[in-house]
Amino acid sequence: MIFDTHTDILYHIVNKRLRGQRGVVESYHIPELLEGNVTGGIWTYYTDVDQTLHNNFDEIINYILEELEESPDVQVVLSKGDWADHKVNVILGLESLAPVKDIKHLECLYEKGFRHAMLTWNEKNQFAAGVGCQDGSGLTLLGCELVRKMNELGMVIDVSHASVQTFDDILSISKAPVIASHSNCYSLTPHPRNLTDDQIKEIATLDGVIGVTAVKHFTNQLKPDVESLVDHIDYMKKLVGTRHIALGFDFMNYLGSEDSDSNLIDCRSAASANNVIDELIKRHYNSAEIDAITHGNAKRVINHILKD
Numbered sequence: 351m352i353f354d355t356h357t358d359i360l361y362h363i364v365n366k367r368l369r370g371q372r373g374v375v376e377s378y379h380i381p382e383l384l385e386g387n388v389t390g391g392i393w394t395y396y397t398d399v400d401q402t403l404h405n406n407f408d409e410i411i412n413y414i415l416e417e418l419e420e421s422p423d424v425q426v427v428l429s430k431g432d433w434a435d436h437k438v439n440v441i442l443g444l445e446s447l448a449p450v451k452d453i454k455h456l457e458c459l460y461e462k463g464f465r466h467a468m469l470t471w472n473e474k475n476q477f478a479a480g481v482g483c484q485d486g487s488g489l490t491l492l493g494c495e496l497v498r499k500m501n502e503l504g505m506v507i508d509v510s511h512a513s514v515q516t517f518d519d520i521l522s523i524s525k526a527p528v529i530a531s532h533s534n535c536y537s538l539t540p541h542p543r544n545l546t547d548d549q550i551k552e553i554a555t556l557d558g559v560i561g562v563t564a565v566k567h568f569t570n571q572l573k574p575d576v577e578s579l580v581d582h583i584d585y586m587k588k589l590v591g592t593r594h595i596a597l598g599f600d601f602m603n604y605l606g607s608e609d610s611d612s613n614l615i616d617c618r619s620a621a622s623a624n625n626v627i628d629e630l631i632k633r634h635y636n637s638a639e640i641d642a643i644t645h646g647n648a649k650r651v652i653n654h655i656l657k658d
Contacts, residue, residue: 352623353439353645354391355561355598356510356532360414360442361396362604367413375421378604379620383438386623390427390439390645392466392506392531392598397446407449411462414442426463430653441506441652446471446480452492453499465656466506468531469493470516478520479513481542488515489523497523504657509553510543510561510598517549527556527651532563532598534582541568547589554590559651561598562586564617564626574614580629583643592639596648597626 359379366374383389395414397407418424418440425434426442433439443466450456456467469475469489472482477493479485489497497520500507507528509517520528530553536544545553545560553560562582566574569582586595602612603619617625630640 351389351641351645352387352597352627353648354388354601354620354623355529355559355596355648356563356600357391357393357620358396358445358600358602358605359391359393361394361445363414363417364395364410367417372417373420375417375424380421380423380438382620385621386619387627388438388620388623390433390441390649392441392443392508394443394445394466394468396471397444397449408458411459415462418442427652427656428463428465430656430658433649441466443467443506443508445511446473446475447477447496448473448475450477453496456496456499457503460503460505465504465652466508467500468508468511469496469520470513471511478516480511480516481513483513486513486515488513488517489519494519494523501526504655506652506655521552521556524556526655527558528553529558529596529648529651530560530598532561532565532568532600534562534568534579535585538582538585539568539570544568550586550589550594554594557594557651557654559594559596559647560586561596561648564599564601564614565612566614567612569614575616576614576625576629579614579617579626580633583630584633592635592642593647595643597623597644599623 363374425437425439427439442464445468469478470480472480474483478489479487508531509528510530510533534544536546570578601619
């Protein structure tokens with residue numbers, strides 16, 4: 351089994367719904383997920399997109415909820431006891447809270463089923479600064495309040511895309527583990543979206559988890575393949591152990607032709623997710639380690655955060 355800590359499937363749903371299409375999950379995503387043995391994931395709506403600007407955000411959220419209600423193979427996980435066998439278990443998430451007005455608005459989204467959020471994508475917004483912000487800023491006062499509210503509600507805080515100062519601010523405030531849903535090792539690939547050794551250790555100290563990602567720019571542009579991805583897993587294992595490693599592929603094959611070449615040459619979609627397991631086996635990872643990396647660690651951290 352594989353639990354993917356980052357996929358933009360909700361964004362894809364919205365794109366198709368705005369064009370009048372329905373049944374996107376059942377017709378497109380479920381076959382790919384089953385082929386790759388992906389049995390769950392954090393499905394995010396990437397909010398820094400044109401439709402958020404030109405359409406009502408809460409109406410867009412309703413498109414997502416309608417689609418999932420019409421998808422019999424999906425189980426939306428709201429609490430620790432909601433995980434279901436023989437279904438794709440989904441945590442609903444948001445990639446940037448830029449369209450969220452205030453704390454009360456976030457609470458409304460929680461009531462609708464959202465259990466995960468990145469405070470920012472790469473931008474600076476009312477809550478926090480993203481990695482694209484170069485002025486050294488981090489959480490705003492409202493952002494500090496929001497982190498505490500997410501802890502109180504039982505929402506997963508995701509530090510992928512956070513600026514260095516936002517990362518530090520979140521980890522200094524949060525009383526719960528945090529995740530970096532789709533980030534690799536800066537020491538191997540010095541991309542600003544990757545994590546330094548110290549950041550990896552800080553996440554591990556909170557007993558959080560890091561989803562290594564199959565985005566070639568974060569992995570190895572000269573050798574964009576699964577072997578290079580597992581090099582990042584090897585590095586993290588030596589640094590903090592396998593307990594804090596997960597898989598956050600960020601597959602982009604369904605987002606359009608311009609994104610089709612963004613992933614690894616031998617891991618371009620959910621259908622090929624199992625290739626990572628094959629490489630772990632080649633490198634003599636044992637079954638307990640593989641189970642932890644592919645799904646166990648992510649589920650442990652999520653269950654620690656969710657309410658009963």
